[in-house]
Amino acid sequence: MFDLLNIAIDSAISSGAKYSDARILVSKSRNIAAKNGEVENFNESEKIGLGIRALVGSSWGFYSTYDLSRESLISSGKKAFEIAKASAVVSGKETPFADVPVVQDEYTTPHEENPFKVSSTEQIDLLVNSTEQMKKLGSSRSSGRLDFWDTEKWFCSSQGHEIFQNIIESGGGISSLSVGDGETQIRSYPQSFGEYRTGGWEVIKSFEFGKHTQRLAEESQRLLVAPQCPEGVMDLILEGSQLALQIHESVGHAIELDRILGWEAAYAGTSHLELDKLNKHRYGSELMNIVADATLPGALATFKYDDEGTPAQRVEIVKEGIWTGVLSGRDSAAIAGVKPGGMVRADGFSRLPMVRMTNVGLLPGESSLEEIIESTDNGIYMETNRSWSIDDLRLNFQFGCEAGWVVKNGKIIDMVKNPTYTGITPEFWGNMDMLANENEWVFWGTPNCGKGQPSQIGHTGHPASPARFKNTRIGVRG
Amino acid sequence: MNIWKEVLGDLQKQIPNSVECELKMMHSKSALTRFANSHIHQNVDEESADVFLTIHKDGKTISRSKNITGIKSSKEFVKEALDSLDESPKDTTWAGLTSKSESYEGFQELHEANPEERANLVRDFVKEGEDMNAAGYCSTYLNNFFIWNTNGLNSSDTSSSAFIDGIFRTDTSAGSSHRGAVNINNLDASQTGKEAAKLAVDSQNPIDIDPGKYEVILGHEAVSTILVFLSVYGLNAKSKIDGMSPILLNENQFDEKINLIDTPEDSESIGFKIDASGAKKYNLEIIKNGVPSTYFHTRRTSKELNMENTHHEFFGVDDYFGGIGTNLNLDKGNVSHSDMISSVKKGIYINEFWYCRVLDPITQVVTGLNRNGSFLIENGKITKPIGRLRFTQSFIKSLSPGNVISVGDKSRYADSEFGEGMLKVPKLHLKEFNFTGGVSG
Numbered sequence: 001m002f003d004l005l006n007i008a009i010d011s012a013i014s015s016g017a018k019y020s021d022a023r024i025l026v027s028k029s030r031n032i033a034a035k036n037g038e039v040e041n042f043n044e045s046e047k048i049g050l051g052i053r054a055l056v057g058s059s060w061g062f063y064s065t066y067d068l069s070r071e072s073l074i075s076s077g078k079k080a081f082e083i084a085k086a087s088a089v090v091s092g093k094e095t096p097f098a099d100v101p102v103v104q105d106e107y108t109t110p111h112e113e114n115p116f117k118v119s120s121t122e123q124i125d126l127l128v129n130s131t132e133q134m135k136k137l138g139s140s141r142s143s144g145r146l147d148f149w150d151t152e153k154w155f156c157s158s159q160g161h162e163i164f165q166n167i168i169e170s171g172g173g174i175s176s177l178s179v180g181d182g183e184t185q186i187r188s189y190p191q192s193f194g195e196y197r198t199g200g201w202e203v204i205k206s207f208e209f210g211k212h213t214q215r216l217a218e219e220s221q222r223l224l225v226a227p228q229c230p231e232g233v234m235d236l237i238l239e240g241s242q243l244a245l246q247i248h249e250s251v252g253h254a255i256e257l258d259r260i261l262g263w264e265a266a267y268a269g270t271s272h273l274e275l276d277k278l279n280k281h282r283y284g285s286e287l288m289n290i291v292a293d294a295t296l297p298g299a300l301a302t303f304k305y306d307d308e309g310t311p312a313q314r315v316e317i318v319k320e321g322i323w324t325g326v327l328s329g330r331d332s333a334a335i336a337g338v339k340p341g342g343m344v345r346a347d348g349f350s351r352l353p354m355v356r357m358t359n360v361g362l363l364p365g366e367s368s369l370e371e372i373i374e375s376t377d378n379g380i381y382m383e384t385n386r387s388w389s390i391d392d393l394r395l396n397f398q399f400g401c402e403a404g405w406v407v408k409n410g411k412i413i414d415m416v417k418n419p420t421y422t423g424i425t426p427e428f429w430g431n432m433d434m435l436a437n438e439n440e441w442v443f444w445g446t447p448n449c450g451k452g453q454p455s456q457i458g459h460t461g462h463p464a465s466p467a468r469f470k471n472t473r474i475g476v477r478g
Numbered sequence: 479m480n481i482w483k484e485v486l487g488d489l490q491k492q493i494p495n496s497v498e499c500e501l502k503m504m505h506s507k508s509a510l511t512r513f514a515n516s517h518i519h520q521n522v523d524e525e526s527a528d529v530f531l532t533i534h535k536d537g538k539t540i541s542r543s544k545n546i547t548g549i550k551s552s553k554e555f556v557k558e559a560l561d562s563l564d565e566s567p568k569d570t571t572w573a574g575l576t577s578k579s580e581s582y583e584g585f586q587e588l589h590e591a592n593p594e595e596r597a598n599l600v601r602d603f604v605k606e607g608e609d610m611n612a613a614g615y616c617s618t619y620l621n622n623f624f625i626w627n628t629n630g631l632n633s634s635d636t637s638s639s640a641f642i643d644g645i646f647r648t649d650t651s652a653g654s655s656h657r658g659a660v661n662i663n664n665l666d667a668s669q670t671g672k673e674a675a676k677l678a679v680d681s682q683n684p685i686d687i688d689p690g691k692y693e694v695i696l697g698h699e700a701v702s703t704i705l706v707f708l709s710v711y712g713l714n715a716k717s718k719i720d721g722m723s724p725i726l727l728n729e730n731q732f733d734e735k736i737n738l739i740d741t742p743e744d745s746e747s748i749g750f751k752i753d754a755s756g757a758k759k760y761n762l763e764i765i766k767n768g769v770p771s772t773y774f775h776t777r778r779t780s781k782e783l784n785m786e787n788t789h790h791e792f793f794g795v796d797d798y799f800g801g802i803g804t805n806l807n808l809d810k811g812n813v814s815h816s817d818m819i820s821s822v823k824k825g826i827y828i829n830e831f832w833y834c835r836v837l838d839p840i841t842q843v844v845t846g847l848n849r850n851g852s853f854l855i856e857n858g859k860i861t862k863p864i865g866r867l868r869f870t871q872s873f874i875k876s877l878s879p880g881n882v883i884s885v886g887d888k889s890r891y892a893d894s895e896f897g898e899g900m901l902k903v904p905k906l907h908l909k910e911f912n913f914t915g916g917v918s919g
Contacts, residue, residue, distance in 0.1 A: 026548075033798065039567040041798045045543040047528070061593075062522040066547045083509075083521045086593035090601050092517030121565050128567065141720050179721040184840045263514045266613035266645045266654070269832075350524045387835040389845045391866055396915065398845050398868055400837050418837070422868065422915055453615050454510050454522065476914050478843040478870035 011077025037132030171196025235379030269392025284429025300445030361463030365435025606671030614644020653677025716800025811885025
């Protein structure tokens, strides 16, 4: 494969590109969905192809094709150059490109059982049985899904990189939906839309769906008759998976250097962060320590090299509440004057690599969830995301959760439905005053992060444990 | 087309007579020229060729897809699927294959636009606001679709489309606009740039206003967002089956000024004239004088609900996602933009919504924000630009009887949170819209 890649790269360079890199991917996926004890979807797919990019002046040119013939590879390199060259009609300053070590290496995701070698019958049965149990227990619509990805990726650059990686990802989840009079209520496990990690079939087995079906079915029905979440300003305690999404939306996207530089302005938006405030801006309370770590074993965004050949690394993002780092690639890092962070990835062979969150997580604190609840006089504990929305500067957000519990005088006393909270990013994080410890720290994964044009779906990780936020506006309703 | 005939023919030969089988092939050339900070920074071009195989036998179904490079041999691809069929579970909602009589021949030899053509449109857009920061894209698509099944259906179609979309930013404001067409030559990038530039200039130094219930005039993109949410979460028959659709057929659920038609047969409509099952699509009334008359159906949903198939099986998502309307046209009215503004005593103009998410599908309560051009209207005039507001509002109720004051007299393709080229809409003047938060939360 490296020989094929170098044919395309040589073609781009000989055409006039100042730099070129290319990837060939063999991407396999298996997707299973079940509803009410029956399979709703079972699909396997495989795609093979090449994506090559060329840097000319101020623009990247990118071309992708399924055709790996020699003739096509030469043509692809030329096209990548010509596409970049056409950008000169509306050109800017020449794009710089930071150096990284040139390596020849290979890597495979550590895993116990390749999910594609596990019988699909076993995987289907797990979902059928789980959803059947919830249906029998009164769920209006029980559903479950499993997704597996096996991606073989060969990467070469005009600087001499030759890297092979085999990334294996597994995930899924189950949920129970109850339909009432003009409303629906849902409970999901391990989190809404499922939980995803790098690894094999063992990831799914560790979820133990069967131990959670009864709780999900009961809670989704109980929510229909539960009182509405109270409105007001009070303490908010977030369960880990909801806090993971809070990190994703209000920290992860805000620290993407391409956003900060305006490259995503029209579509995904920009950021409230400005580079001249790096190492000065207070992002949150002193309990807030965020790192972007692509080396965490088992987390969803773990790999050895990104799609520019930069080694995976651990980058400090927020230290004791002060903003200290960004998510960067070789071009954006060179512009901003920071070290390339190894955070550029593409959604398949047919997409241009772009800055992507790795495992952007909140380091654990010292409390237990029990202690957090015990020390709360008046608040709401919220679990499992149901809706999310944040403005294009990543400042003004509103989240809804599946279930809430009223906490009074240190005790959970009542379940409430339709819990929502809203806030402004630095103020909200500044109000974090208790954070659960490493015993409750989970490598939550988000498999559906949309960004870029053409649209790309990214897989990101967000290690988090539960936390408390003082004086939060809760219970916003339409 | 020869390569497609060849691949299709090879695969067909491998299909045994004892099974029901559907073979689909999608060949796409898509390109997108992206600009930011007033210059082109990313410029991409893609050619893809994917094959989708579905086999059904003895109540079981197997689906496999590969791109043509992944198919090492036709025999092996089909054999893998047949071997896996025994392991497959029962498929209780199988609704059969489209009949031979639905065959449609729409394939055309079209040529894709080149990067220079896209760059020229970007240049035309950017020059309309040279003192500002421009960002956006110009994209072009050329798709060929072929489908064959063991009922004898042989359908093909070709679609092309092009879009220009962008914003201008100042230190305190932004303005956006969008255009779509079947052919890149029909895009007016200068006009699109002018509209975006004017909104950006006019909305500089916005003021914050208190949240609350306001009369609103919604621009094309904002209207498109409301309709696409209703389409995906409400009119999709799958939502009805799952008990999550708020749509009530044959009831006066919407204001009588709301008339929604699906128009795949119109010459200016973007997209295929057939659905993913290979059946010809037809123009269809969805909501007439505020009364919904049908859901968007696929073969499976029409069987499950015992309703007529409207042929809205969608490309690119699993068929269990349900039906999606792809050529929705909200009838325009007779009220001009200036007449809408002059009729408002106190209200808000919103050009575009941002990051909208459903809180509960059955009530269609959605939260989101405004961006790229929002203004306070007082005593019939736009008086001040306004900053960010968060709304939490049922989209169903926003179009309910009595809440639609007027419908704009101009209609165009508008972008939406679920994609471009699906909706052609006018502006709407609504009596009440619920804003629950301001810039400070």
